[in-house]
Amino acid sequence: MGEPERNDGLPGMAESYWVATSPETGFPPLDGDGRVDVTVIGGGIAGITTAFLLKRAGLTVALLDADRIVKGATGYTTAKITSLHRLIYRDLIDRDLIDRDLIDRFGSTKARQYADANQAGIEMIASLVREYNIPCSFKRKPAYTYAESEDSRDLVAAEVDAARSLHLPAAFVDDVPLPGRTYGAVILENQAQFHPRNYLLLLAGHLPGEGSYIFEMTRALGIEELDDGVRVRTDRGLLSSDYAVLATHYPIYDRPGSYFARMRASRSYALGIRIDEPFPEGIFINADGPVHSWRSQPAASDSELVIVTGEAHGTGKVTDTRAHYRRLDEYARSVYPERIVDYHWSAQDYITADRVPYIGPLAEGHNRVFVATGFGKWGMAAGTAAGMILADLIRGRASPWAEVFDPARFGEQPEYPGWVQKSLQSVGGTIEVNASWFDREVATIPPREGKVIETDGQKVAVYRDGHATLHTLDPTCMHMACTVAWNNAEKSWDCPCHGSRYDAYGRVIGSPTVKDLAGKEVVRR
Numbered sequence: 001m002g003e004p005e006r007n008d009g010l011p012g013m014a015e016s017y018w019v020a021t022s023p024e025t026g027f028p029p030l031d032g033d034g035r036v037d038v039t040v041i042g043g044g045i046a047g048i049t050t051a052f053l054l055k056r057a058g059l060t061v062a063l064l065d066a067d068r069i070v071k072g073a074t075g076y077t078t079a080k081i082t083s084l085h086r087l088i089y090r091d092l093i094d095r096d097l098i099d100r101d102l103i104d105r106f107g108s109t110k111a112r113q114y115a116d117a118n119q120a121g122i123e124m125i126a127s128l129v130r131e132y133n134i135p136c137s138f139k140r141k142p143a144y145t146y147a148e149s150e151d152s153r154d155l156v157a158a159e160v161d162a163a164r165s166l167h168l169p170a171a172f173v174d175d176v177p178l179p180g181r182t183y184g185a186v187i188l189e190n191q192a193q194f195h196p197r198n199y200l201l202l203l204a205g206h207l208p209g210e211g212s213y214i215f216e217m218t219r220a221l222g223i224e225e226l227d228d229g230v231r232v233r234t235d236r237g238l239l240s241s242d243y244a245v246l247a248t249h250y251p252i253y254d255r256p257g258s259y260f261a262r263m264r265a266s267r268s269y270a271l272g273i274r275i276d277e278p279f280p281e282g283i284f285i286n287a288d289g290p291v292h293s294w295r296s297q298p299a300a301s302d303s304e305l306v307i308v309t310g311e312a313h314g315t316g317k318v319t320d321t322r323a324h325y326r327r328l329d330e331y332a333r334s335v336y337p338e339r340i341v342d343y344h345w346s347a348q349d350y351i352t353a354d355r356v357p358y359i360g361p362l363a364e365g366h367n368r369v370f371v372a373t374g375f376g377k378w379g380m381a382a383g384t385a386a387g388m389i390l391a392d393l394i395r396g397r398a399s400p401w402a403e404v405f406d407p408a409r410f411g412e413q414p415e416y417p418g419w420v421q422k423s424l425q426s427v428g429g430t431i432e433v434n435a436s437w438f439d440r441e442v443a444t445i446p447p448r449e450g451k452v453i454e455t456d457g458q459k460v461a462v463y464r465d466g467h468a469t470l471h472t473l474d475p476t477c478m479h480m481a482c483t484v485a486w487n488n489a490e491k492s493w494d495c496p497c498h499g500s501r502y503d504a505y506g507r508v509i510g511s512p513t514v515k516d517l518a519g520k521e522v523v524r525r
């Protein structure tokens with residue numbers, strides 16, 4: 001069974017610039033059982049920062065990653081380190097602007113916590129870069145949210161007022177240093193950008209030793225909460241600790257229903273392009289739709305890579321994802337006609353119902369398991385703030401920002417539905433098909449493509465590999481039994497419900513599922 005070729009026909013290297021230009025890691029897997037003070041699951045910015053700060057405070061930690069560290073969301077980010085999250089502050093202060101039934105008004109006190117936490121995250125990164133002399137091209141930049149229409153000019157102006165009322169040094173500017181017509185922007189000075197893998201791999205290098213560990217290729221399968229601690233069950237052994245932190249993309253362990261109904265998964269696309277003029281000083285995102293963002297990054301031989309992102313859609317909701325890369329490229333070309341595409345990659349983000357991350361105890365009464373998730377597309381400053389908040393809470397200290405991020409803010413959610421268990425018990429097995437119908441259906445699947453086909457109310461996911469061999473799977477997601485959909489750019493099966501992802505052969509590549517898709521035998525008649 002080989003690896004499916006990714007993104008055929010698309011320009012540039014099919015890899016994130018950050019992953020392509022930083023060393024591979026090779027930390028060992030867990031081997032048997034062990035004990036530390038805190039087990040941190042998930043080797044992205046929130047997990048590594050939490051583990052780093054806890055170890056620096058004298059605790060022993062084990063950081064687990066199902067794959068290699070900094071290869072999940074953090075390896076595919078745009079790596080803008082900012083508190084300016086498009087247009088959020090007016091919403092945070094005046095929750096009447098969004099779903100009134102779902103969300104309580106946050107008000108200025110909590111909105112201020114949100115702003116302060118993000119600003120503190122930026123300063124924490126800056127101070128760690130200084131203190132450890134981290135060569136990650138950290139650079140201060142102004143952040144802009146710019147208007148492309150008269151209507152959004154008013155929204156941008158309102159965002160300036162909201163941000164200033166929270167003591168953020170925001171201002172309105174008429175001139176935005178990007179090509180094309182704009183209608184002003186909110187600008188926040190002294191924000192930043194960096195190379196996230198170069199930063200985090202150096203921090204991670206400080207973790208192993210003195211009773212602390214990084215275990216890669218170690219998949220957490222579940223957590224058992226005990227009176228005096230927790231036990232994390234993995235595919236390589238058992239880890240006992242006083243506390244566990246779930247810093248995975250999507251919590252692999254959940255109080256029934258707590259998060260599933262309250263976060264949506266979104267995929268978006270990035271291009272790394274070269275242009276024939278200097279890129280303006282700043283990090284940019286538009287206030288209008290469709291959303292696009294821009295930043296630049298120093299690259300090899302004094303050149304500059306410009307990163308443009310956009311084309312977001314719900315995970316598992318689109319099959320022709322290649323079209324999203326193409327449209328993003330058309331947009332980039334409309335701004336910089338002479339652009340050359342060097343890299344393309346996609347990312348997955350989780351967005352909470354109120355766009356504020358979940359950081360804190362998993363749920364009321366569960367004070368030994370902490371969570372950090374739902375950063376939307378703004379995980380660098382907030383992911384670092386998450387590490388600061390969790391390191392404080394685990395050490396029994398108050399955090400000045402914990403309240404706004406409290407995962408329990410929506411209260412109890414419905415129980416895990418019984419039909420899920422039933423559906424998951426009956427996955428796999430066989431499907432009987434009419435032979436000529438089946439042959440006609442699969443004849444439409446080109447090499448290295450997949451499709452879910454259905455007959456008599458039964459479904460089978462079919463992948464045709466590069467040698468024309470068909471691989472048949474049960475398309476039932478092993479998380480909560482939704483039906484996965486084919487993603488033709490990434491050659492993956494993606495779940496539209498909570499964003500679990502599987503490779504073309506059904507192997508897990510993204511949580512919350514921890515189990516591979518089941519095989520399905522096709523019986524022709």
Ligand code: FES
Nearest residue numbers: 477479480495498
């Ligand atoms: Fe929850 Fe698939 S990710 S059902």
